[in-house]
Amino acid sequence: MDSVRFDEAPRIASTKIIVAGGFGVGKTTLVGAVSEIVPLRTEALVTTESVGIDDMDSTPDKATTTVAMDFGRITLSNDLVLYLFGTPGQRRFWFMWDDLIRGAVDAIVIVDTGRLEDSFSVVDYFEAKKLPFIVAINEFDGGQRYTPDQIREALAISPGIPIMTIDARERESAKHALIRVAEFALEQLTATSRIESA
Amino acid sequence: MGIDPPDAPVADVDDGDSIHVASIVRPYALTKGRTAPRVDLPVEATIEVVSAEKVGDDIGRSILDLCAAQNPSVAEIAAQLRQPLGVTRVLLADLVDVGAVSVRATLTDRATDRQRHDLIERTLRGLRAL
Ligand SMILES: Nc1nc2c(ncn2[C@@H]2O[C@H](COP(=O)(O)OP(=O)(O)OP(=O)(O)O)[C@@H](O)[C@H]2O)c(=O)[nH]1
Numbered sequence: 121m122d123s124v125r126f127d128e129a130p131r132i133a134s135t136k137i138i139v140a141g142g143f144g145v146g147k148t149t150l151v152g153a154v155s156e157i158v159p160l161r162t163e164a165l166v167t168t169e170s171v172g173i174d175d176m177d178s179t180p181d182k183a184t185t186t187v188a189m190d191f192g193r194i195t196l197s198n199d200l201v202l203y204l205f206g207t208p209g210q211r212r213f214w215f216m217w218d219d220l221i222r223g224a225v226d227a228i229v230i231v232d233t234g235r236l237e238d239s240f241s242v243v244d245y246f247e248a249k250k251l252p253f254i255v256a257i258n259e260f261d262g263g264q265r266y267t268p269d270q271i272r273e274a275l276a277i278s279p280g281i282p283i284m285t286i287d288a289r290e291r292e293s294a295k296h297a298l299i300r301v302a303e304f305a306l307e308q309l310t311a312t313s314r315i316e317s318a
Numbered sequence: 319m320g321i322d323p324p325d326a327p328v329a330d331v332d333d334g335d336s337i338h339v340a341s342i343v344r345p346y347a348l349t350k351g352r353t354a355p356r357v358d359l360p361v362e363a364t365i366e367v368v369s370a371e372k373v374g375d376d377i378g379r380s381i382l383d384l385c386a387a388q389n390p391s392v393a394e395i396a397a398q399l400r401q402p403l404g405v406t407r408v409l410l411a412d413l414v415d416v417g418a419v420s421v422r423a424t425l426t427d428r429a430t431d432r433q434r435h436d437l438i439e440r441t442l443r444g445l446r447a448l
């Protein structure tokens with residue numbers, strides 16, 4: 121084994137990109153399009169009591185429900201594996217996202233132009249978390265087409281944040297989105313490092 | 319107990335998994351009721367076998383078999399065991415404690431810009447080569 125200096129952290133063996141968005145926007149579809157495995161599902165248990173708003177009238181009896189997160193895997197090299205985690209779409213499970221995004225480098229926020237109103241809070245969430253993200257417009261067939269500029273205006277997305285159009289079903293398109301978000305994360309990091317060292 | 323407002327993070331939920339349910343949810347019997355792992359186990363962290371000798375129980379053995387075959391992530395182990403994430407984390411933390419497995423490095427809050435930079439560059443290189 122290599123000798124490890126005290127100030128040197130071990131080489132990172134795995135990483136993740138978050139695929140977020142409202143209910144049914146195509147998160148699992150995108151993950152499946154690029155993953156080398158059929159997306160797997162992991163679950164977390166929550167009490168309906170914890171779930172809050174949807175259970176205002178529930179009895180004091182605690183019931184549990186599971187929150188599912190779909191994920192895929194891409195082996196990037198012999199010493200690095202990338203996982204893609206789709207966030208649970210239902211709004212009431214968003215508290216799960218905090219656990220999920222810990223340690224993530226960046227995120228792709230998928231937007232369905234047919235239901236833009238679902239996207240506001242997703243964008244707000246990532247802005248608040250200061251996690252670099254890009255917006256990917258998933259063009260459903262027959263869906264209303266908007267230009268990226270129109271989406272930017274409608275969702276009040278900051279000028280620096282990339283917006284692209286994707287087809288979540290297409291491997292190349294999904295891959296392109298992953299590359300774009302990684303480039304963006306690198307640009308952001310370089311920009312902030314320069315400011316710090318200036 | 320109060321009802322949380324719609325978008326507020328939910329208090330009392332440990333690490334994303336509920337800690338209220340230990341007594342009523344069967345999977346937690348596997349963890350003898352414990353719900354909070356002492357080891358940091360991000361969903362993407364991969365696990366490798368260090369020493370298989372110290373593990374006697376069935377569930378521990380099946381985790382070791384999974385890890386020996388493919389160095390899976392915490393999320394993959396949970397999916398394959400068909401156990402919730404919280405339960406899986408507790409079981410894995412036990413295996414870490416006895417020195418049976420180790421957790422490979424992932425990005426942490428303590429990472430330097432340089433480490434971040436290296437990781438993103440390695441990620442980009444891999445993605446472009448796909
Ligand atoms: N026509 C078309 N259908 C799509 C596209 N992307 C996803 N779908 C379909 O839309 C539905 C929802 O897609 P999912 O990938 O499951 O969406 P999701 O965001 O994972 O949904 P939740 O996890 O339930 O929030 C599925 O039936 C997909 O087959 C697309 O680009 N075009």
Ligand SMILES: [Mg+2]
Pocket residue numbers: 147148149190206
């Ligand atoms: Mg899904």
